[in-house]
Each structure stands twice: as C-alpha cells, then as structure tokens.
Amino acid sequence: MTEFTRNYQQPAWQLAVNAIGLAIEDAGFKHADIDGLLLNKSPLAELKDFPMEMQDFAGLSNLSLLNVVEAEGSSMVQTLQQATMAIQSGMAKRVVCVFADTPLQANTSAGAAFAVAMPMMGHLGIEIANGFYTPIAAYAMAAQRYLAVYNRSSDDLGGVAVSNRRWAELNDLAKLRKPLSIEDYRAAPYLIEPLKMLDCAYPVNGAIAVVVSAVDEANKGAHPAAYIHGMGQGHAGNINRRGFQPEIHTGAKQAGEIAYKMAGITAKDIDACQFYDAFSISTLINLEQYGLCEPGTAGDFVLAGETSPGGKLPVNTGGGHLSGYYLQGATPISEALLQIRQQGGARQLSALDNLLVTGYGGRMQFHAALIMSQHEERR
Amino acid sequence: MKFADAAVVWPDVAEVAAPFYQGMQQHKVMIQRCESCQTYLPPVQVVCDHCGGNNLLWQAVKGGGEVYSFVVYHRSFHPSFDDKLPYTVALIELTEGPRLQALLVGEGVAQCQVGMQVKPAFIKISDEHTLLCFDKAEK
Numbered sequence: 259m260t261e262f263t264r265n266y267q268q269p270a271w272q273l274a275v276n277a278i279g280l281a282i283e284d285a286g287f288k289h290a291d292i293d294g295l296l297l298n299k300s301p302l303a304e305l306k307d308f309p310m311e312m313q314d315f316a317g318l319s320n321l322s323l324l325n326v327v328e329a330e331g332s333s334m335v336q337t338l339q340q341a342t343m344a345i346q347s348g349m350a351k352r353v354v355c356v357f358a359d360t361p362l363q364a365n366t367s368a369g370a371a372f373a374v375a376m377p378m379m380g381h382l383g384i385e386i387a388n389g390f391y392t393p394i395a396a397y398a399m400a401a402q403r404y405l406a407v408y409n410r411s412s413d414d415l416g417g418v419a420v421s422n423r424r425w426a427e428l429n430d431l432a433k434l435r436k437p438l439s440i441e442d443y444r445a446a447p448y449l450i451e452p453l454k455m456l457d458c459a460y461p462v463n464g465a466i467a468v469v470v471s472a473v474d475e476a477n478k479g480a481h482p483a484a485y486i487h488g489m490g491q492g493h494a495g496n497i498n499r500r501g502f503q504p505e506i507h508t509g510a511k512q513a514g515e516i517a518y519k520m521a522g523i524t525a526k527d528i529d530a531c532q533f534y535d536a537f538s539i540s541t542l543i544n545l546e547q548y549g550l551c552e553p554g555t556a557g558d559f560v561l562a563g564e565t566s567p568g569g570k571l572p573v574n575t576g577g578g579h580l581s582g583y584y585l586q587g588a589t590p591i592s593e594a595l596l597q598i599r600q601q602g603g604a605r606q607l608s609a610l611d612n613l614l615v616t617g618y619g620g621r622m623q624f625h626a627a628l629i630m631s632q633h634e635e636r637r
Numbered sequence: 638m639k640f641a642d643a644a645v646v647w648p649d650v651a652e653v654a655a656p657f658y659q660g661m662q663q664h665k666v667m668i669q670r671c672e673s674c675q676t677y678l679p680p681v682q683v684v685c686d687h688c689g690g691n692n693l694l695w696q697a698v699k700g701g702g703e704v705y706s707f708v709v710y711h712r713s714f715h716p717s718f719d720d721k722l723p724y725t726v727a728l729i730e731l732t733e734g735p736r737l738q739a740l741l742v743g744e745g746v747a748q749c750q751v752g753m754q755v756k757p758a759f760i761k762i763s764d765e766h767t768l769l770c771f772d773k774a775e776k
Binding site: 373378379380381382383384385386387388389390391392395398399400402403406407447448449450451452453495497498499500501505 | 646647648649650651653654657677678679680681682686705706707708709710711712713714715717718721723724726728730734735736737738739740750751752762766768
C-alpha cells in the first residue's frame with residue numbers, strides 16, 4: 259500500500275504502480291513472475307486515468323490474465339475472487355489486484371467529487387429534478403426505512419460511528435482518531451437526515467495492491483499469507499415496488515450463504531468482519547444480512563459494544579471507512595490482511611480462523627464476500 | 638418553500654421514459670403494467686421483473702399512496718437547491734404498488750413520517766416543465 263493522503267500528490271495510476279511494486283516484493287516475487295493483473299478503477303474515475311495500459315506503466319509483460327473489473331464498490335473483492343478462479347483453473351499463477359483513487363484533487367474537495375446525482379430510479383432519471391444528489395441520500399433513504407421498520411432510533415447509526423472510532427484510536431493508519439462518544443454523535447448536525455457527516459466515509463488518496471497465488475507459493479514472502487476459504491456474490495436487484503425492500507434486504511444474504519457454504523462454516527464461526535462501510539447504516543444491514551444478527555437487532559448489538567475493541571464480534575477493526583480511510587473495496591481487504599499478518603499493533607485480533615471480508619456497490623445492490631483465514635486448513 | 642421559483646434542473650429524458658414526463662405535464666401519474674401478468678411496475682421498465690414479459694403498457698393512476706421512506710436535505714449539493722433548504726425527498730409507494738421518488742411539498746412536509754398518506758401535487762417549475770411532487774392527503 260502507498261501512503262494515504264488528504265491532499266493530491268500523484269495521479270491514481272502512479273499510486274497504483276507504486277503499490278503494485280511494493281506488493282510484488284512483499285509477496286517474495288519479481289515482476290517477471292507476475293502473469294495476471296486485475297484493475298479496480300474507482301467508478302468516479304475515467305477509464306483513461308486507469309486504463310488497460312496500467313500493465314505497461316507497471317512494467318508487466320506476458321500477462322495471461324488482464325481485466326478492468328467494474329462492479330462498483332464490490333470490485334476489489336471481485337478481483338480477488340477472479341484471481342482465485344483463474345489460478346484454480348490454470349489460467350494464471352500469480353495475479354496482482356490493485357485499487358487506486360484520488361478523489362481529493364488540487365481544486366476539488368472530496369465532498370464535491372462525490373456530489374453527483376444518485377441513480378435510484380433507473381431510466382426515469384428524475385433524481386436531478388428532485389435535487390436527489392450524492393450517494394449519502396440513497397443511504398439516508400435506507401437508514402430512514404430501517405429505523406422506521408424496526409422502530410429504532412438514530413443512536414443505532416451513532417453506535418456504528420462510535421465503534422469504528424474506537425478501533426481507529428488504535429490504528430496509526432486511521433485518519434480520524436479523536437475519541438467520539440454517542441453524546442458527541444447526537445450533538446452533530448444533520449447533513450441529509452437521518453445521516454450526519456459522522457455517518458459518512460472519510461475519503462483519502464492512495465493505492466492498495468494484493469498478490470494472489472496458489473497455496474504452494476503462499477510463503478515466499480516475509481509475512482504470513484491469508485488463505486481464501488470461501489467466496490460469494492449476491493445481486494438482488496433494485497425492485498421498487500410493494501413486497502420488496504431493496505434498501506434493507508440486500509444481496510449480501512446470498513453472497514454470505516454461498517461463501518459460508520464454500521468455506522464449510524456458518525455465520526456463528528465468523529471471528530471478525532471487515533465490511534465495506536461507506537455509511538454507518540450499511541454496517542447494521544450487513545450484520546443482519548450476513549446472518550450475524552437477527553433483523554432489527556444490530557443496533558443493540560453495536561451499542562452494547564460487541565463490535566468494538568473487546569466485543570464478541572470485532573467489526574472494521576482499523577476504523578473502517580468512517581474513521582479509518584475510504585479506499586472503497588480495498589479498505590476492508592487491507593485491514594483483513596494486516597490482521598492476518600499480525601501487523602495490527604494495539605488492535606491485533608487473536609482469533610483469525612474465519613474473517614468475513616465484504617464489498618458492496620451502488621446503493622447496496624451489488625455484493626461480494628470472502629472468507630479469509632490465517633490457516634491453510636479449514637477451522 | 639416554493640419550488641415554483643426553482644432554477645430549472647431537468648434531466649435529458651430517455652425515450653423509454655417519455656410517457657411519464659408527458660403525463661406530468663398533463664397532471665397525470667403514469668406507471669406501467671405488464672400485460673402478461675398484470676403486475677404494476679414502477680417506471681421505467683422494459684421487461685417485467687415478475688414474469689419476464691416485455692409487453693408493458695403505460696397507464697394513468699390516481700397517484701394516491703404512502704411515504705415508504707424519506708430524507709431531509711440540510712445542505713445543498715447543487716446551486717439550484719441552495720435556497721430551498723431544508724427540503725424533503727421521499728419514496729412514495731403508490732396504492733397500486735410501484736414506488737416513485739418525488740419531492741414532498743405543502744403542509745405535510747413538517748409532519749412527514751414513514752406511512753403518511755399522500756396525494757399527488759403538480760408543481761409548475763417553468764413554462765415548459767411541471768414536476769410531480771406529493772403532499773399530505775387529508776383523512
């Protein structure tokens with residue numbers, strides 16, 4: 259991984275090249291050993307800023323696998339899934355997966371970069387006339403529905419922000435580390451009600467690259483490898499009519515069931531979660547849809563401290579997107595790998611048999627999940 | 638809050654969405670219905686998500702319904718809405734089942750909650766454009 263900054267220093271492709279080089283060396287390989295490259299371009303970036311020619315920028319030739327994986331926020335998890343499938347099928351042996359983004363430009367704040375009209379209604383395109391701008395709005399809509407259906411208060415959202423902050427306090431890489439209480443959260447103003455700034459991801463510029471290899475080459479590097487035991491996807495669609503609640507019943511359920519089955523586990527075996535959590539509401543919904551909490555109970559679970567340091571089920575142990583750093587799907591993967599490599603410092607977890615690592619995109623339509631372990635064999 | 642004064646921000650209307658926008662100008666709420674299975678569908682679909690049928694007919698409905706969810710903007714992300722704060726955008730579940738995203742206007746805005754009964758309100762926002770909004774329905 260590169261340094262994560264709040265100012266613009268290098269274009270995304272250059273950050274990616276740096277991260278690719280670091281990852282190859284870290285994994286104990288040379289450039290010539292790499293035969294696959296999977297690119298996760300930010301949905302906000304232009305293809306010309308993160309093109310197929312990344313291969314040449316990174317000095318990689320004779321690749322037998324090359325693709326730009328575009329599945330919005332689920333892309334980075336999907337790159338690891340595609341790399342795994344390619345290796346298992348014999349199409350490639352050592353695949354680099356990379357994400358890089360620079361939402362903070364010299365003349366553009368992160369807020370401005372993400373202030374686009376949010377497509378919720380497909381071809382209808384009415385969002386522009388309704389003033390329905392920024393992804394925050396789509397998540398505020400989901401949050402309002404969730405709180406109403408289960409008769410909960412916005413403290414549930416605040417609990418997620420507080421839990422993430424407590425982890426961030428223990429993480430030198432995290433960007434927002436000042437202690438945060440539920441009282442602080444309650445006192446903060448609304449941005450798009452019921453969401454506040456504290457419910458939203460904290461963007462940075464940076465790049466993260468991961469090398470995926472077969473198991474027999476897993477220990478060439480200086481650090482322990484993470485083993486992938488399960489993978490799943492779920493894309494439940496965006497059906498806007500009675501009988502469907504895509505805001506709170508998501509494809510995460512399907513992605514989790516497939517990944518658990520592949521790993522030979524159930525939700526009860528999950529030691530910790532690294533969720534894509536661009537907005538606080540998504541952590542509550544993910545806890546429920548991945549089978550870790552009953553519907554409507556995730557808020558109580560979080561407010562009881564169960565996802566915080568010392569809790570039963572650590573969640574987003576680097577501070578997540580809210581307090582750590584928002585590098586889309588690369589954030590949860592990076593924290594899972596840091597934990598498995600025993601580089602967690604003050605926040606190091608002891609139980610690392612089954613980590614649930616997820617990504618989602620759009621307004622929680624597109625989901626991808628991995629089960630990662632520090633052990634080669636299933637536990 | 639008066640949307641009649643809004644600087645007009647209007648989408649490039651896709652051909653498949655045109656009947657909805659033409660309907661708004663005539664104060665009609667237009668949705669689609671699958672001719673094969675009779676399911677009412679939110680605009681715009683080209684294939685029925687229930688039966689896979691592709692013969693979808695546009696139909697005007699009364700436009701009554703309830704608030705399925707809503708958000709309140711306390712900050713503007715577009716200059717056209719700077720002087721409209723705070724404003725409320727809701728997902729309205731029509732009596733027939735489909736949901737529409739729309740601005741909430743009128744007396745009901747301050748009392749908005751999930752489940753509140755609403756009726757359509759057509760707001761003329763320029764000489765060319767009328768926008769379908771919703772207002773609280775009387776009991």
